[in-house]
Each structure stands twice: as structure tokens, then as C-alpha cells.
Amino acid sequence: MMEQILDVAELLFSKHGFHGVTLKDVAKQVGVHHTLLNYYFDDKQTLFDAVFARRAVVTIDRRMQALDDYERAAAGKPTVEGALHAFLDTDLDLYIQGGEGWKNYGAFGAQASNSPEGAEFMDKYFDPVVLRLIDILKKALPDAAEEDIFWGYHFVTGALMLTLARTGRIDKLSHGLCLSDDYEAVKHRMARFMAAGFREICEQRKQDRG
Amino acid sequence: MMEQILDVAELLFSKHGFHGVTLKDVAKQVGVHHTLLNYYFDDKQTLFDAVFARRAVVTIDRRMQALDDYERAAAGKPTVEGALHAFLDTDLDLYIQGGEGWKNYGAFGAQASNSPEGAEFMDKYFDPVVLRLIDILKKALPDAAEEDIFWGYHFVTGALMLTLARTGRIDKLSHGLCLSDDYEAVKHRMARFMAAGFREICEQRKQDRG
């Protein structure tokens, strides 16, 4: 039952955010009395956190593992694209293979990261992985200015977050050519797209200097 | 007074979203009785829409104008970077020069685009400009597959939305090296970064083919 509650909460929070969902909404969709949620979870915030925590550890561990593996495999010569592939694809694979639940979690996370509190809370979890990524990026771009790498990273997360947030929505613009839950398509493009961006702004800096 | 109400609503909605803000919150911060908001605006949704509408037209007009100007100036040979500069910088300039209000609006828009309803509502306004951009991008990349351009565009908005959404928050990760309201820094990097990405995924497609 607890799992079902988390599943529904995950879905609803991902669509409407923390304040846009009531415990009754969740309970109703689960088909259970709303006070049962207070039985399993102290309060609304606890439920929200539980939704996050349930899967956060998994993503983080996998990503960290993937980055470690990549760096080892690269044997001292990592590339931006390689690092980004490790960072992004590992996550995207989860959403591709993990079924409905993981897709909702992706959207949930993206939504949560939008509020100041949510972002701060999540950063606590994710910062180590991000720093690990940035560490590898620095090795791949030894001449790069630190700001450039950080800005590049911001662009990457932005793109990823938007993709995750829009899961399941139709892209009217492209007349359905791009489905926002077509993570295969994203996986196929994103790392390479972003790697080129990183290279470019480092190049730009050299030009600015010289 | 109406302006003050809109200003405060803009700020609060940008932080907490539609459901995270009560009319009392807004009224209190304006220093006015909460029922006054019902005097100026039919209901909460009307207020929200008014916040959006107040500035939306300005951005859209300016962007559309900038794209038109660019295409004319490019005289049949537009570049991806040029188009993106027109599209992005025009907006960023507004946030740079427009003062606090415009910065809040940026965050407000990014926040609003996160909910399904909000996104759909906004898309109605923004679709024409976006299609105009994509039109130019297609001319700049005549060999590109349509999906690639749409995906690239998604990455661009994602990065932009994240930047706008995080306005005013400190980036702990970079120890303050990147300030998310340092739009000058974004302006300096984003168009070029993204243009390189576009080029790359078109290149990739050629490789995939041949």
C-alpha cells in the first residue's frame, strides 16, 4: 500500500508540485481514506521527501559508479563527451528501462528542483555527483576556465530538466516529431550536443585572450 | 496600486508557483487588505494571468522584431549562432536592463512553464516566435533533419529556463563563481555554446548516414 501511495504521490507531485496536490487527491486516486497517508507518513512534507528518497539513492549511486568506471576506462585521457555520456546516459537508461515509475520520478525531480526549497534539498544529494562530473570535465579541458565549465554544466542540467519535466506532454510545435519522453532520442543527441558547446566556449575564451 | 500588486504577485508566484501563494500573502506584502485583490482582479487565476500578460507581449514583440531584423541583415545567409543571438540576447537584455521587475518576470515565466496548464497557456503566446526562430535555423542548416532542430531548440529553452528560474539564488557548487542572475555571462556564452551543439548533431547525422 505504501508503495502505491508513493507511486500516486510521485505522479501528482510531478504534475502539480508540492502545493498543487492535496493529501486527499492522492488518497482518492489510490482509493483509500486520506488519513491513511498520515498513518504511513508523519505529514505531507514527509511524504514528499519519501517520494524523493525512494529513488534518489539509486540514480546517484549509478551515476557515481558510471563516472568512476568511465574515468578508469579513459585511463587519464577523459573527454567531455565521454564524461557527459556517463553522466547523462546512465540516468536516461533508468528512465527508459525503469518503466512508468521512473519516468514519473524524472518529472517529479525536475518539478521539485524548481522551487527554492526543493532545489536546495536536492542539491544536498546531488552535489557530490555533480562535483565528480565537473572534476572529470576539468581533466578533459585542462585549459578551460572554471566558470566556463560551471556555466556549461548549468546548460546541461537545464536541458535535461526540461526534458524530464515535460515527460508525457505532446510537443505541438513539432507536430509530434519530438516526444518528450523519447529518451532514446535525447540520449542519442544530448551528450554530443553539449560536448560541442563546452569545446566552443573554451575555444571562445582562447580567442578572447589572444 | 494595481502595479504594486502585480509586482508582488510576480515575485511570489515566481518563487512558489500558483498554488504556493495565497492572496493574503500577496496582500500582506503589498500592505493592503486581501480583498482588494478581488477588487482589481476577478479571482486568483485572473491575477496570475495578468502578471503574465503584462510583460509577455513586450518580450514576444521584441524577439520577433529581432529575428526579423536579423534575417534581413543576414541577407539570405543566416547562421545558427546569429539566429540564437537574436533570439536569446534580446530577451536577456531585457532582464539585464529592465531592473528587478523583469528579473522576477523571467523567474515567473520559467516557473509557470513547469506546470502542464501553465506551459500550454504560455505556448499559445510563444509558439509564433519559436516557429520563426526554427524557420531561420532551418535556413541556416538546410541539410539538417527537422527533429534535430527541434531537439536542439528544446535544449536551448531548457538551459534558458533553468537560468531564469534560478534567478537570485546562489550557486553553492561553484562557490559563487556563477551567479544565476549574471545574465551578461549567460549572454556571452549561451548562443555560441548552443550553436556548436546544433552543428554537432547535424554533423553526427551525416556520419550516421554515410
Added chain:
DNA sequence: ATCATAACTCACTAGTGAGTGAATTTATTT
């Protein structure tokens, strides 16, 4: 000064939200 209108407040209603503690049902053990 007077009247009219705009700007704003007050007192209130109806409804909803989260949360509590007692009561009941369901499952588990003995």
C-alpha cells in the same frame, strides 16, 4: 458644500486543508 465615483476595508460565509485520536476492520500469531 455636495454629490458621485473610485479606492479600499470589514465582517462574514462556504468550503477545504492537514492532522488527531478513537473506533473498527483485517491479518497474524498462539
Added chain:
DNA sequence: AAATAAATTCACTCACTAGTGAGTTATGAT
């Protein structure tokens, strides 16, 4: 079958939200 514990519902409280309509103050024209 009885006893016990877990799972679930019920009846309720308290705080708060959006919104309404009547009332009040300020503003401005005549």
C-alpha cells in the same frame, strides 16, 4: 478460537483560503 497487532476508516478540530456584499474613506468634479 482467542488474543494481538497492523491496517484502515470515522468523526472531528483547527486553521486557513477564496470570494462576497455591505460599508467606509478618500478623491475629484460641480
